[in-house]
Amino acid sequence: MNWKNALKDYRSYLKIERGLSENTITNYSLDVEKLMKWLEEHEISVSPVSISEEVVQQFIYSLAKKVNSRSQARIISGLRGFFSYLVFEDYRKTNPLELIESPKTGRKLPDTLSTEEIDSLIAAIDLSKPEGERNRAILETLYGCGLRVSELIDLRLSDLFFAEGFIKVTGKGSKSRFVPIAEATQKYINLYREQIRIHQDIQKGHEDTLFLNRRGRKLTRAMIFTIIRQLSEASGLKKKISPHTFRHSFATHLLENGADLRAIQQMLGHESITTTEIYVHLDRSHLRKVMEEFHPRR
Structure with missing residues (x-):
């Protein structure tokens, strides 16, 4: 299974099985696409089925240099959901993000108007x-x-x-x-x-x-x-x-x-x-x- 097909199946799962909105599905897809782009830029040829925890960890480390902890935590969460789906469908045995911890983020209070x-x-x-x-x-x-x-x-x-x-x-x-x-x-x-x-x-x-x-x-x-x-x-x-x-x-x-x-x-x-x-x-x-x-x- 290649990345394109895996992402297409995942989007269908989120829409049909989870009943999520198009906006939410798009956000989840963007997290996976960030990983795909990084793999391409670094000429790392692995499938979503074979990618290792070490490679995913390298990607997470690269994120820390570009985005804040809140964005980093959101991307990790999105990827964890994607690989959980692959495990659920028996494409993988384990989730490569299972042991990767999200960075601590302070709870952002929403802005309000008087x-x-x-x-x-x-x-x-x-x-x-x-x-x-x-x-x-x-x-x-x-x-x-x-x-x-x-x-x-x-x-x-x-x-x-x-x-x-x-x-x-x-x-x-x-x-x-x-x-x-x-x-x-x-x-x-x-x-x-x-x-x-x-x-x-x-x-x-x-x-x-x-x-x-x-x-x-x-x-x-x-x-x-x-x-x-x-x-x-x-x-x-x-x-x-x-x-x-x-x-x-x-x-x-x-x-x-x-x-x-x-x-x-x-x-x-x-x-x-x-x-x-x-x-x-x-x-x-x-x-x-x-x-x-x-x-x-x-």
Whole structure:
């Protein structure tokens, strides 16, 4: 088995068996491709079935000179998954990364925005332009529902259950969840639908897509990043932010206002509560409040 075929089979496994998104599959594939490129550059002719732990170790050492410990740990994790798949399919007997430890990385706390900063970003939107109402609805939805950017651009009209106060969100691994949506967010989405979207020439296959570009097609991830970057510059915000910043802010503000961590986990679509627990580190005063309110010796 050569590298190209092994990677093709692995991608199929991740898509069909694991149900992972295209973005996640691409990221895993890039980790394997980095190793393939390194082998080619160093004229090392080995297959994914025969490559030894020593050769993989040399590749890991070369990474340490080029990327930070966090990126290094992510690549090691990606390769470990690839070779675990080969072991699972009986192409290999052992995983060459089994005994290779990932570098220690500090836990990076997510950046957040204050409510004032979010209001400032939204105020920077030019509502005189056709895309203004759409962009306001996008930011309000990102922050108001704590969505990932991929979840936002995949939202459909048929996912909106405003009468019940929920939207249906399709997250990682094609898993669906229902997220509460505030009346204020509903209002901005309806303004966009009734004043802008209804007048657009919508391309075939995108009739059910909620947020559309000027050509009547689904927005791209890159476009959402561009919208936020431009608004950040227009509002004079000094922080480096992304669509995910709104999701972090959503979770942090809920926690600060006393929301239950399990409820936040469900709304964010985190599979493990440990992923959600990172927000506790952002506001340790929340822990003190919990102790003072619920401990029997308070």
